[in-house]
Amino acid sequence: MQQLQSGRHFLQIPGPTNVPDRILRSIERPTIDHRGPEFKGLCFEVLEGIKEIFQTREPVIIYPASGTGAWEAALVNTHSSGEKVLMYDTGHFASTWYKLAIKLGLDAQLLPGSWREGVKPDEIEQALSEDKDRNIKSVCVVHNDTATGITSDIPAIRKAIDKSGHNALLCVDTISSLGSIDYRHDDWGVDVTVGGSQKGLMLPPGLSFNAVSKIAIAASERANLPRSYWDWQDMLKANKEGVFPYTPSTNLLYGLREAIRMLLEEGLDQVFYRHGRLADAARASVKAWELELNAVNLREYSNSLTAVLLPKKHDADEFRKVVLENFNVSLGNGLGKLNGKLFRIGHLGDFNEPMLLGTLGAIEMGLELSKIPHRPDGLRAAMDSLVNKN
Numbered sequence: 113m114q115q116l117q118s119g120r121h122f123l124q125i126p127g128p129t130n131v132p133d134r135i136l137r138s139i140e141r142p143t144i145d146h147r148g149p150e151f152k153g154l155c156f157e158v159l160e161g162i163k164e165i166f167q168t169r170e171p172v173i174i175y176p177a178s179g180t181g182a183w184e185a186a187l188v189n190t191h192s193s194g195e196k197v198l199m200y201d202t203g204h205f206a207s208t209w210y211k212l213a214i215k216l217g218l219d220a221q222l223l224p225g226s227w228r229e230g231v232k233p234d235e236i237e238q239a240l241s242e243d244k245d246r247n248i249k250s251v252c253v254v255h256n257d258t259a260t261g262i263t264s265d266i267p268a269i270r271k272a273i274d275k276s277g278h279n280a281l282l283c284v285d286t287i288s289s290l291g292s293i294d295y296r297h298d299d300w301g302v303d304v305t306v307g308g309s310q311k312g313l314m315l316p317p318g319l320s321f322n323a324v325s326k327i328a329i330a331a332s333e334r335a336n337l338p339r340s341y342w343d344w345q346d347m348l349k350a351n352k353e354g355v356f357p358y359t360p361s362t363n364l365l366y367g368l369r370e371a372i373r374m375l376l377e378e379g380l381d382q383v384f385y386r387h388g389r390l391a392d393a394a395r396a397s398v399k400a401w402e403l404e405l406n407a408v409n410l411r412e413y414s415n416s417l418t419a420v421l422l423p424k425k426h427d428a429d430e431f432r433k434v435v436l437e438n439f440n441v442s443l444g445n446g447l448g449k450l451n452g453k454l455f456r457i458g459h460l461g462d463f464n465e466p467m468l469l470g471t472l473g474a475i476e477m478g479l480e481l482s483k484i485p486h487r488p489d490g491l492r493a494a495m496d497s498l499v500n501k502n
């Protein structure tokens with residue numbers, strides 16, 4: 113049996129994130145009739161409120177599902193069997209979405225990436241320009257690849273699509289950036305945005321989202337991939353009446369209502385600023401330790417997580433185990449081909465300076481216990497960064 117560890121567990125993986133008490137209390141209620149009058153009020157409120165978080169006026173569909181469900185929904189609603197999809201390999205999440213597209217019978221192409229840099233818009237532009245017959249139906253990219261700690265420039269990708277004169281849809285996964293890194297569904301001209309509950313939205317896992325443009329809805333009227341549970345049309349029709357086509361995650365919707373209130377009370381600009389400030393401090397620590405960030409381009413550094421490479425011969429999973437067993441702090445593992453090579457610090461969601469310093473302190477002690485070469489100056493550097501940038 114595992115020994116009891118006192119104090120709070122630090123869940124510093126880049127999602128699921130720590131759920132604030134306010135949200136936990138809002139979920140802890142009797143479940144209500146999801147076709148009754150009380151539910152209608154909740155339903156309309158969250159459907160309106162969530163638009164502000166996606167920075168959109170278009171409908172946002174809420175699924176009782178993990179993020180993967182919303183990935184699938186984005187594809188099956190907009191494509192017909194065998195259609196071409198253009199994707200870009202920014203990390204494990206981009207490549208997993210690609211595999212899902214292949215399983216659905218789509219002709220997906222994954223432009224190769226180094227997993228250390230974001231999407232290169234000129235490569236998207238070139239691929240679209242070469243597609244003379246306009247067979248590519250959509251460009252699907254991950255805004256913030258949670259496996260590699262890299263944020264791609266979505267407006268630049270939109271521009272690249274427009275420059276090529278191509279009419280492909282733009283679909284963006286914002287699961288680990290929504291509510292932590294600035295994201296604008298409307299201003300950035302995105303057709304389908306995929307979101308999830310358990311990262312920047314500070315909720316438990318179990319809800320996911322599709323924000324959908326008019327162009328995407330029009331495409332869904334022609335798309336013939338089989339779909340039932342994920343069908344936007346059924347959902348949009350039911351949502352107009354304040355209901356779902358099936359039983360929604362009623363209690364998680366209470367949580368979502370609270371999460372939206374919290375984000376708007378703090379103000380989205382302040383939320384994004386706070387994430388940037390904490391991320392800067394985390395990166396200052398990594399630099400001071402003389403360890404290597406996985407992301408190589410400054411402008412692509414993720415503000416929701418930091419992926420840190422360990423020197424060769426040191427196993428990142430062994431290191432994470434030391435930190436968990438000694439200090440009750442969970443860090444993210446290396447996914448896919450990065451397994452064992454890096455660890456990830458989640459600094460998104462309900463998070464502040466002392467939580468960050470606690471996390472970084474546990475990491476610094478873990479580096480020492482694991483005999484991983486480093487300079488023991490990380491905490492000082494993080495504190496300096498926080499004090500100097502208010």
Ligand SMILES: *Cc1c(COP(=O)(O)O)cnc(C)c1O
Nearest residue numbers: 178179180205256258287288308
């Ligand atoms: C977490 C995550 C997913 C997967 O979401 P699940 O809820 O695990 O299905 C997809 N994309 C990104 C960028 C993520 O961070």
